[in-house]
Amino acid sequence: MAVKKTKSKAWYTITSPEIFGAKDIGKTTASDPAFLKGRKITVSAIEITNNFSKYYVKFQFRVADLVGNKVVTEFDGSECMRDYIARMVIRYVRRIDAVQDLETRDGVKIRVKSLSIVSKKMKSSIVKIVRRRMQELVADEVKKSSLSDFLERMLDDKAKTRILNEVRRIYPIRNFEFRKTEILR
Numbered sequence: 001m002a003v004k005k006t007k008s009k010a011w012y013t014i015t016s017p018e019i020f021g022a023k024d025i026g027k028t029t030a031s032d033p034a035f036l037k038g039r040k041i042t043v044s045a046i047e048i049t050n051n052f053s054k055y056y057v058k059f060q061f062r063v064a065d066l067v068g069n070k071v072v073t074e075f076d077g078s079e080c081m082r083d084y085i086a087r088m089v090i091r092y093v094r095r096i097d098a099v100q101d102l103e104t105r106d107g108v109k110i111r112v113k114s115l116s117i118v119s120k121k122m123k124s125s126i127v128k129i130v131r132r133r134m135q136e137l138v139a140d141e142v143k144k145s146s147l148s149d150f151l152e153r154m155l156d157d158k159a160k161t162r163i164l165n166e167v168r169r170i171y172p173i174r175n176f177e178f179r180k181t182e183i184l185r
Helices: 045-049 082-088 124-143 147-155 158-167
Strands: 010-015 024-030 040-044 057-067 070-080 093-103 109-119 175-183
Touching (some): 010 057, 040 045, 045 057, 070 082, 070 147, 082 109, 082 175, 109 124, 124 147, 124 158, 158 175
Antiparallel strands (some): 040 057, 057 070, 070 175, 109 175
């Protein structure tokens, strides 16, 4: 009878990126530390920021490095939960999506997917104008700031309210949200 030898696994503490204060966000096991490299971790924004108003945002981190038994992560993206968006997109409203590949001031390439909610009785020409203005404002917001500044403005709703107020000058939109962000590698 052959006995299968197994390698013992070790526990590693996962820490958030410096942008979020390098907090401990969890633990994981691995038989070989090389297996941790590139692994993705999804964490709720409440756990990272202690801001309960951002219950609908999830962050993705990618394992970048291993220091002793600490796993150092880097920001990989954020996403709004599907049920939050489904509650915004109700009957008699129109959804305007925009997808942009942009670069921050510190040279990080990022894909930003934004969403606006407007009334259904809107001409398609006005939809195009609203989308174009929304894209201009998002591009301006990303290009003028570093990744950490953009994430901070996104989390404290400064960017969201600025874009909302600017676009409302064209047409009274109900809501605006950064639906998803992804770091492009």
